[in-house]
Amino acid sequence: MTRFGDHLATGVLILLLLAAWEVAGQLKLVADGTLPPLSAILLRLAAEWREYWPHVAATLYTASLGFLIGNAVALAAAVSFCLWPVAERVFRGVNIAAFTVPPIALAPVLVIALDGETARITLAALLVYFPTMTAALAGLRSADPRAVDLIRAYGGGPLRTLWLLRLRAALPAILSGFQVAAPAAVLGAVLAEFGSGARWGLGTFLLGSLGRAEPDRLWGIGLTATAIAGLGYALSATLAARTTSLNRAVNIGITGPEPETANEAPLRRALLLAAAILMPLLIWQAMLFWADLSPIIAKTPMGVIDYLITGKTAASAQTRLLAALAETVPITIAGMLLGLGFAFALALLSFAAPLLMRALLPFALVTQTMPLVALTPLAVLILGRGITVTLVITISVTFFAAFVVLAQGFAMIPKAAFDLVDAYGASTLRKVRLIAIPASRQWLFVAARLALPKALLGVMIAEWLATGKGLGNLLNQSRGYLDYGMIWTVAVVSILLSVLLYQLTPVLEWVGRSDRRVR
Template identity: 45%
Template sequence: VTLERRRTLATLASLVLVWEVVGRLGLVADGALPSLSAIAASLVQSWAVYPPHLAATLSAAGTGFVLGNAVAIVLALAFALVPVLQRVTSTLLVTLFCLPIVVVAPILGIAYHSDWPKIILAALAVFFPTMISTLVGLRTVPPGAVEVVRASGGGRLRAVALVRLRHALPDLLAGLQVAAPAAMLGALLGEFLGGRRGLGVYLLGSMGRAEPATLWAIGLVAAGISAAAYGLLGLVRRSLGAHDVQPIADPTDSGAGAAARPAARVLLALTGVVVLLGAWYAFVGSTGLPTTVMNTPLDVWHNLVSGENAARTRESLLPALGGSLLAAVVGSLAGIAVAWLLAVALTLVPAAARVTMPFAFLSQTMPIIALVPLIALLFGRGTLTVVVVTISVTFFPALVTIQQGLAKAPQGQLDVLRSVDASRWTTLRLVTIPNATPYLLASVRLAAPRALVGVLLAEQFVTGTGLGGLLGASRGYLDYRMMWVITAVVAVVAVLTYAAAEGAERVVQRRRA
């Protein structure tokens, strides 16, 4: 055991001891943070209840994991072979990427029965991490390797089979590693729609009882499963010699849209809108349900803008939207700011990672749907909980993205400063931080959809306010019209926020170039 590993283990042991003491003394929110021994005792006492719930959740998460990743890999291969396909479908992909699954869940609960809503939510949650990573691996092959295949008479398909797929395998495994906790999130959220078994059902039923140890036990079991899958895939990836840095690409970056002529960009945009609307109509038609239940784009427009009850709909919607957006902005900016400060601090003092990264890893592996009631125990059922939940879902992705930017400072500039014995802070201020600015903007772009997920979950299951509360009430009253309006409005807001952040990112990159 190396000295570094011993220090890490000692740090973790100290944190466990502090948690135990704080929990036993009830120092946090009058016992809302129980001791680890109390959590373990609750788990042992209730263990007979867990197997059927675990089996249901693992079945839905596993099926969604397989289906979502299969579709992601097939689409990544198709985009690598025929890049125009990605440009044509980019509007649909951006919308799906930005649309929080918490607003999709009630729609799927109406459209499908049995375990399919849970499976589809798990598949949606895992789709983008895998597709993004696979695409990056397929497109970052050394040009010489592809040229060898072409020189021997091989085409695109042969180059993909012989070169690109092998090169993309470590990146594919990185995507699968990130997707594993996401599958648990999708399955748990689907179980919140209803059902007899599943960790989500058990968690929802336990929220009304004053049993913090039970809630923590369920949350830590879900986190343990996610962490085990994350770690297992990480071991496989490292056994192949893959590095630990994950790409920060996204499913909309075809690399050609920005360079195309204005007329071509307009044509691609119009085609993308047609594909999006066509997919919407196809989904509604596939359910076989009437449009009074499964609204089309025209139905949503009528209910929100032109219909006789549109004004009443807007009166209910706009105040809720304003409250949710304010919480999302405050929470996401706070999460990104904390991530930025921590990333800079870890660059200056790398040893601090032994204390901070275990908590960051826990926030990554514990599904947010399991974390929401725990945060509510600690911070109450007010706006503060909504903001804290939003911080928790935006913090870790922002931290990873910003750390990548800080690690990619130009070596030549670093060598110049080292030659004059510049301090770490001077190097950070003059070179490292300026070069990480595009990554900071990328973290804003990627945080927008996650911030909305956090806000809507906290509002729906804790505070009952904002768009999340309105969505929950609409589901309870079977107000399909309002459910579809909320889904469409959230999608538009998320896509516009994403586009604004992406535009700012491109402006900064052009100025730096």
């Protein structure tokens, strides 16, 4: 089919899906009108345009600055980690913490420590940092090792290799990171507005509209946020498509070896691990020292230990915390597996049926950028307040990042690999099994790393806004009671829990690696 034909078919499919939405809305098919017809949402949006404008401007400003700052830091970090692998290991704890900290838990803490606008930009930047950093680092390391040899053979050092080869080779990966980061920046901005008492911003607007039972207004705000995020996504995706076609052409991507750790002295390994664990605590302590706040509202690591273990609040705090964890942990694990499975299925679909996928992508994007705080009340109306709503929300926060990375991985597989199995008359399914899945293995782990810790965020948002259970609810209550000790404790515990989940990926990776041959 021609390119034009492709676009046309995609367009027709999208129109059909939109038409189905309109019909479902008009006939109030979904949960008695919680899904309004698209036309009603758009009409309302057009009518209230003037009211939207300052909110859009504020969110756009916060998200853009967060996107720029987060990406700049992420790229600088990825380059440093590539040049000095030890730095990556020292900062591993910081990286994981930066990624796994649930933004809803961090927003109030940031607002305590920084002024409002800085806190919001920081949160947006924080959500941007990790996806770009991991994707960029994987890209920098995936440069063709033979080309690396060639440059070294002419006496080129690490910097010249970086400049002539690695940065350019990493471009598709970096841009796929941006694709994830753009919606994340908007989500961060909206969540921060929601939790920080900002005057303007779509999050604030949403908060003000929540009380009024007007689904079309909520959808309108959600779609506006989606449009902003979608713009950033589309820009990165367009750039990515251009660069990928060039990189793809020649060799199957053989990944450069991960830095060797097998022959390392145990002492050095232990020291690096200790540094990785201490580093986040160090930064935490340093930030509070620098912000110069009252120890009642700003808890240091020792403050949290006092609150949870040694102080007189310990018994009550522990009971509440354990009860919350017992509710949160099982559903987090279930949600994270489902989210990853969904992402993989979607990536396979995008490979086997690209046309259908391109039509579905805008809708997948909606679930990403539609701020979950807006989606959740609507999801509750449709799905009730049971376990289903938690799982659905968890899948919707986990799958997207994983999907983008996996789809990128499939796209990087050279045509020649498929030509070979085509020649043997392989079915699509067989092609997937023989080529696509093994070749995308390295991407699967990147995807798993992005998805797993996000699961906890999804569960906590659902608990906070919908089910009134577990860690999310505990956080919400603590905010209400100004129980600063518990706010900090929940932030710390949720990070630790996410780190634990994150540690599951190296185990998976190790299992997957056992059949790798030695060169």
